[in-house]
Amino acid sequence: MRDTTFTPGRILIYLAVWSLAAAWLVPLAVVMLNSVRTAEEIVQTSMIGWPEHWAWDNYRTAWADFCVAQTCAGIRPYMLNSALVSIPATIISTVFGAVAGYAVSLWRFPGDRWIYGVVTLGLFLPQQMRLLPWTIVLRDVGLINTLTGLVLIHSIQGLSFTTLFCRNYYIAIPRELIGAARIDGAGFFRIFRRIVLPLSPPILIVTVIWQFTHIWNEFLYGVTFTTGQQQPVTAALIALSAAVADVPQHGVQSAAVMIAALPTLLVYLLGGRYFVRGLTAGAVK
Amino acid sequence: MxxxxxxxxxxxxxxxxxxxxxxxxxxxxxxxxxxxxxxxxxxxxxxxxxxxxxxxxxxxxxxxxxxxxxxxxxxxxxxxxxxxxxxxxxxxxxxxxxxxxxxxxxxxxxxxxxxxxxxxxxxxxxxxxxxxxxxxxxxxxxxxxxxxxxxxxxxxxxxxxxxxxxxxxxxxxxxxxxxxxxxxxxxxxxxxxxxxxxxxxxxxxxxxxxxxxxxxxxxxxxxxxxxxxxxxxMGAPPMNTLSARLEATSDGTVAVIGGGETVIRFPVPAAAASWIGRQVVLGIRPECIAEPTRYFGDAPGATVMIAALVEVIEPTGAETIVVLRIGDERALARVSPDLHYRLGETARFAADTRKINLFDPETGDRIA
The missing domain is CATH 3.40.50.300 (P-loop containing nucleotide triphosphate hydrolases)
Known part of the structure; x- marks a missing residue:
């Protein structure tokens, strides 16, 4: 039965929840509305307002025509860049994180705890601190200003999180299961493939959502290590908003922001159910 | 192999x-x-x-x-x-x-x-x-x-x-x-x-x-x-363990438990003779204490009749567990369910002494 009585305490809770939700949603609403308003309309009235004429054309312009740093191809190439970085880096970091998490949770070997500690330490290093080391590494391996360089960075940086996630999930798998499989004659990778992996979809979905969202939205590495045509969309959006024109192009810029946010939004909508569930439950039974 | x-x-x-x-x-x-x-x-x-x-x-x-x-x-x-x-x-x-x-x-x-x-x-x-x-x-x-x-x-x-x-x-x-x-x-x-x-x-x-x-x-x-x-x-209910004192008599070594009217004297194996005059722990399984008509075999001196105070009675159906007071200690007896003891009475029981074990009270090791 749903409790529908409104006590003062309950009203207070609703009030708090709704104001928090509003605080989060208002910026999104403003961007959404501006994305279908013309630049002139925004300049002449206000940043906040209901569209007088629905300017759907903003989206076409943002996607394919708008000029970013002397190139007038919209944000399409940068979206492609982001996809070419996010998808491989998500897959690589998830696969290696799953294997590493499996190793440190279900096997005992000399230094296992130490290794796990060092890997997860990566979570607590501020991003700025890692910039210089990565600059040296990328320079030495010749991957400065390449998408491959960004894939390398995100794959390795992502390991801290993916290992932590998978380890905390796999730790709930009974050790006896591994013992039984070892007696049956299965080795490290066969046990992973035949026993652990089939139990993993919930945590792999969580890890993929997390990694994809973070890598797609990542900005600092993108803007530091790539320039011009190699930039991911987050970095390109900055260049776009700096574009000089007679009238500030807030409409087109908002449309570009909306397009750039779409992939992570879709991933969350498709897998969000698992995300919430996976974060709360260790659930292997 | x-x-x-x-x-x-x-x-x-x-x-x-x-x-x-x-x-x-x-x-x-x-x-x-x-x-x-x-x-x-x-x-x-x-x-x-x-x-x-x-x-x-x-x-x-x-x-x-x-x-x-x-x-x-x-x-x-x-x-x-x-x-x-x-x-x-x-x-x-x-x-x-x-x-x-x-x-x-x-x-x-x-x-x-x-x-x-x-x-x-x-x-x-x-x-x-x-x-x-x-x-x-x-x-x-x-x-x-x-x-x-x-x-x-x-x-x-x-x-x-x-x-x-x-x-x-x-x-x-x-x-x-x-x-x-x-x-x-x-x-x-x-x-x-x-x-x-x-x-x-x-x-x-x-x-x-x-x-x-x-x-x-x-x-x-x-x-x-x-x-x-x-x-x-091992065993449920577990073996009774009672403190006893070994004495030498004309019939051989006996373990003396308690005192007064209900003092119990159990014959014990000759192997325990070196403990005469000392305290030991005597172990006797509950099934070795039963109603007085119980037959424990023909060996001479195997069955000893004892008297003890009935403190608790637990019928389980197949048998009845009776908690006895022996000296300052308690012991369990497994008696036939057909017998009806009264709480607080001092009743007679038959004890099978062939399976008595004696233990060193210090180390807990078996003596005999």
């Missing part, structure tokens, strides 16, 4: 010593039960035999071969786990054949083996189900099937019945015993349940705090426990 030899095995976790100098020699076809309270090291010992954990020092031999450095899969063993450890994403059939799959056994041979084991354990109907769709008893059978399909030198059972309800546990216990009798396999079985130990074992190793206190056949462990711990651990 010796199927399993455990020689001087110790195990340390950090600074804690969980096994101290374990020695066991187990012949082929034996059903050995490792029994003891939780934390006594019995499961650790089993894992060491299986190769899932490594001993700190000492040697494990299986079938005459030292296996210290042999991985579990090459030790020619099969194991049944407490949680059954069935692979959740595989069907019953896949669970049973996984070991053969890992060893590249041809498909036709696998199917044949599954059919044989499924028939033996009557699990044919559930071969295509997943473990989650099975009841506790069925999972237990599948776990046994996974072990039986292997035909190894040595079967290891780690508390396989402890997750079942009482009735199912009794049933499965009988089935395991029948399987052993039929297949003649060598089994090492870990349990904390002394009844399982008594009913299943050909030999019992009673463990406490990482030490094997006694390794004998069930009858010896029950009737001649090596020390007070074994005496009290």
């Amino acid at each position: 010796s199927a399993l030899t455990v020689r001087d095995v110790t195990k340390q976790f950090g600074s804690a010593e969980v096994l101290t100098g374990i020695n066991l020699d187990i012949a082929s076809g034996e059903f050995t039960v490792l029994v003891g309270p939780s934390g006594c090291g019995k499961s650790t010992l089993l894992n060491i035999i299986a190769g899932l954990e490594r001993q700190t020092t000492g040697t494990i031999e299986i079938g005459g071969r030292v296996v210290n450095d042999v991985p579990p899969k090459d030790r020619d063993i099969a194991m049944v786990f407490q949680s059954y450890a069935l692979y959740p994403s595989m069907t019953v059939r896949q669970n049973i054949t996984f070991g053969m799959e890992c060893r590249n056994v041809p498909r036709a041979q696998r199917n044949e083996a599954v059919a044989r084991v499924a028939k033996l354990l009557q699990i044919e109907a559930m071969l295509d189900r997943k473990p989650a769709q099975l009841s506790g008893g069925q999972r237990q059978r599948v776990a046994m099937g996974r072990a039986l399909v292997r035909d190894p030198l040595l079967f290891l059972f780690d508390e396989p019945l402890s997750n079942l309800d009482a009735q199912l546990r009794t049933e499965m216990r009988m089935e395991i015993k029948q399987l052993h009798q039929r297949l003649g396999s060598t089994i090492v079985y870990v349990t904390h349940d002394q009844i399982e130990a008594m009913t299943l074992a050909t030999r019992i190793a009673v463990m406490r705090q990482g030490v094997v206190l006694q390794f004998d056949d069930p009858e010896t462990v029950y009737n001649r426990p090596a020390n007070l711990f074994v005496a009290r651990f």
